[in-house]
Amino acid sequence: MNLLDRIQTFAQHNPFPALPQALYEPCDYILTLGGKRIRPAALLLGYQLFRDDVDRALPAAWAVELFHNFSLMHDDIMDAAPLRRGQPTVHTKWNTTTGILSGDVMLIFAYRHLMRIEPAEVALSLLKTFNRVATEVCEGQQMDIDFETRSDVSIAEYLRMIELKTAVLLGGALEMGALCAQAPTSDAHHLYEFGRLAGIAFQLQDDLLDTYGDPQKFGKQVGGDILQNKKTFLVLKTLETAATGDRQDLEQWLKTGAENPTEKVDAVRTLFDRNGIPAMVLAEKQRFQEEAFHHLEAVQVAETRKAALRQMVMDLFVRDF
Amino acid sequence: MNLLDRIQTFAQHNPFPALPQALYEPCDYILTLGGKRIRPAALLLGYQLFRDDVDRALPAAWAVELFHNFSLMHDDIMDAAPLRRGQPTVHTKWNTTTGILSGDVMLIFAYRHLMRIEPAEVALSLLKTFNRVATEVCEGQQMDIDFETRSDVSIAEYLRMIELKTAVLLGGALEMGALCAQAPTSDAHHLYEFGRLAGIAFQLQDDLLDTYGDPQKFGKQVGGDILQNKKTFLVLKTLETAATGDRQDLEQWLKTGAENPTEKVDAVRTLFDRNGIPAMVLAEKQRFQEEAFHHLEAVQVAETRKAALRQMVMDLFVRDF
Numbered sequence: 001m002n003l004l005d006r007i008q009t010f011a012q013h014n015p016f017p018a019l020p021q022a023l024y025e026p027c028d029y030i031l032t033l034g035g036k037r038i039r040p041a042a043l044l045l046g047y048q049l050f051r052d053d054v055d056r057a058l059p060a061a062w063a064v065e066l067f068h069n070f071s072l073m074h075d076d077i078m079d080a081a082p083l084r085r086g087q088p089t090v091h092t093k094w095n096t097t098t099g100i101l102s103g104d105v106m107l108i109f110a111y112r113h114l115m116r117i118e119p120a121e122v123a124l125s126l127l128k129t130f131n132r133v134a135t136e137v138c139e140g141q142q143m144d145i146d147f148e149t150r151s152d153v154s155i156a157e158y159l160r161m162i163e164l165k166t167a168v169l170l171g172g173a174l175e176m177g178a179l180c181a182q183a184p185t186s187d188a189h190h191l192y193e194f195g196r197l198a199g200i201a202f203q204l205q206d207d208l209l210d211t212y213g214d215p216q217k218f219g220k221q222v223g224g225d226i227l228q229n230k231k232t233f234l235v236l237k238t239l240e241t242a243a244t245g246d247r248q249d250l251e252q253w254l255k256t257g258a259e260n261p262t263e264k265v266d267a268v269r270t271l272f273d274r275n276g277i278p279a280m281v282l283a284e285k286q287r288f289q290e291e292a293f294h295h296l297e298a299v300q301v302a303e304t305r306k307a308a309l310r311q312m313v314m315d316l317f318v319r320d321f
Numbered sequence: 322m323n324l325l326d327r328i329q330t331f332a333q334h335n336p337f338p339a340l341p342q343a344l345y346e347p348c349d350y351i352l353t354l355g356g357k358r359i360r361p362a363a364l365l366l367g368y369q370l371f372r373d374d375v376d377r378a379l380p381a382a383w384a385v386e387l388f389h390n391f392s393l394m395h396d397d398i399m400d401a402a403p404l405r406r407g408q409p410t411v412h413t414k415w416n417t418t419t420g421i422l423s424g425d426v427m428l429i430f431a432y433r434h435l436m437r438i439e440p441a442e443v444a445l446s447l448l449k450t451f452n453r454v455a456t457e458v459c460e461g462q463q464m465d466i467d468f469e470t471r472s473d474v475s476i477a478e479y480l481r482m483i484e485l486k487t488a489v490l491l492g493g494a495l496e497m498g499a500l501c502a503q504a505p506t507s508d509a510h511h512l513y514e515f516g517r518l519a520g521i522a523f524q525l526q527d528d529l530l531d532t533y534g535d536p537q538k539f540g541k542q543v544g545g546d547i548l549q550n551k552k553t554f555l556v557l558k559t560l561e562t563a564a565t566g567d568r569q570d571l572e573q574w575l576k577t578g579a580e581n582p583t584e585k586v587d588a589v590r591t592l593f594d595r596n597g598i599p600a601m602v603l604a605e606k607q608r609f610q611e612e613a614f615h616h617l618e619a620v621q622v623a624e625t626r627k628a629a630l631r632q633m634v635m636d637l638f639v640r641d642f
Contacts, residue, residue, distance in 0.1 A: 020464055077418075078418040078422065096398070096417070097399040100421055101395070105460075108455045108456050111432060115448055115452065123445060124441050131432055135433070138429065139426075141422060142341040142344040143341055
């Protein structure tokens with residue numbers, strides 16, 4: 001059975017309680033909206049570098065997926081997002097109260113699954129990593145919120161924000177896979193760094209795809225970040241490197257609404273293009289990606305064992321823009 | 322140093338991180354609104370039944386207090402409550418996003434503190450109880466929400482709701498005190514039952530005080546439950562036991578607004594009085610209280626060690642109505 005099937009089977013055998021229905025139904029709902037199960041798969045692939053009995057790590061893998069979905073459920077309320085993967089978000093389909101409380105109980109169930117890993121000292125080491133990462137995800141979300149009302153966000157701060165908000169959870173999942181397998185500390189560390197740096201690269205890629213992606217493949221509205229005046233890496237790089245005129249033009253666009261969406265997206269994209277921003281973002285993404293893979297190389301197991309993990313992460317990187 | 326001072330000192334020595342300020346400041350804020358620290362004190366008193374080195378249990382006691390405040394922060398959003406202990410609630414002073422995210426990180430910090438208890442197997446046993454109780458608190462909150470839109474809530478269901486929403490956390494705190502002290506399982510169980518049953522009795526007492534309390538001593542607006550059409554034990558008991566006419570009158574009042582608050586409170590109180598409801602609630606409260614103390618008696622330690630815990634719980638029971 002492949003890893004995604006194992007995850008799916010585990011989920012089916014470990015359902016939420018039936019009652020109270022209004023509490024648990026939204027948990028099932030968000031989990032069935034799809035998603036690529038990247039984080040639990042990463043945890044299992046991290047485990048498989050060291051050991052073959054991968055089912056042992058399934059409760060930890062599922063815990064990471066539950067945590068991810070808890071954070072999505074609460075973030076969707078904070079962002080007032082009507083849709084997720086083309087379906088109504090929990091707080092839209094039900095209400096804000098449901099989004100809060102069902103999210104809370106999902107977080108608690110993440111801990112419940114995590115604790116099922118044996119022996120006890122492994123469960124505790126997992127909990128330590130999980131607590132650290134969970135705290136950082138909240139801190140990253142707060143930084144993202146803070147940035148909305150700030151006009152002086154630096155690129156370093158932006159990188160730190162995406163690191164906390166999205167990248168450390170991928171790093172943490174890989175580290176937890178190594179911890180489950182009781183791998184050496186140095187290998188667990190390299191796997192964490194691999195995931196963290198790859199996670200930053202993915203986010204830079206996402207910033208780029210939001211503006212330059214193929215509308216057929218991207219799934220979301222291309223230009224959405226521009227229309228929402230989001231301070232993405234592209235925007236911050238332009239503000240940092242462009243000549244005064246272009247910088248001022250961009251600052252003006254960041255203050256406008258989305259009355260003429262096509263005009264706005266085209267104008268901002270032209271500003272990016274004229275200043276060579278896409279190439280700079282791509283180079284930065286490439287830098288994080290390469291650094292990430294150096295850490296995978298440093299893990300002390302046979303290269304053949306790394307093939308599946310390397311492949312999964314490479315598949316998440318888009319080659320053509 | 323007395324227990325409350327120990328808790329306070331522990332909190333001062335274990336502050337939240339300084340940054341991001343917008344994430345952690347609301348956590349400090351809600352914790353300084355006061356509150357009697359009943360749950361952490363109960364945990365420490367449970368521990369002291371068996372051992373004297375009470376500082377060992379402080380991280381667990383603080384974890385329970387953080388959990389309690391996390392649930393208050395989120396419940397206040399769900400209840401759209403403007404005030405807590407006379408001060409603005411977090412989502413009022415800041416906003417809903419802050420209330421959600423700061424609550425989330427408080428819950429995660431509860432887990433972080435819990436894990437600091439040594440040895441590892443004790444931390445794991447604490448986590449098991451904590452996860453069970455935390456899940457039940459969410460389930461109780463959901464039942465409370467569900468009851469708002471139901472007209473057929475039974476007394477058994479109401480008792481189950483208050484048990485989950487408020488009583489199990491007191492029981493869990495006492496059980497965790499016993500677990501920290503590595504007390505026998507049977508003693509841990511009796512302490513859980515003591516707290517659970519006393520917790521139900523406190524809630525019945527609260528229902529009674531909300532309508533019949535001394536306005537000078539009660540702190541909240543007397544009659545608040547009546548004005549909010551809450552299905553308290555008093556209401557459910559009236560609907561169950563009163564003659565048809567009174568029952569229909571009460572059902573009518575439950576459909577009205579609070580345009581004439583004094584008239585409404587007086588009328589509903591008269592309905593309660595005429596049907597002997599206060600005495601019934603008091604008897605029910607007394608029943609739970611007595612059953613609770615039987616479990617304290619069953620704990621296998623010298624009676625002298627139980628004095629402080631007994632006193633604290635007795636002090637929470639009001640003698641005069």
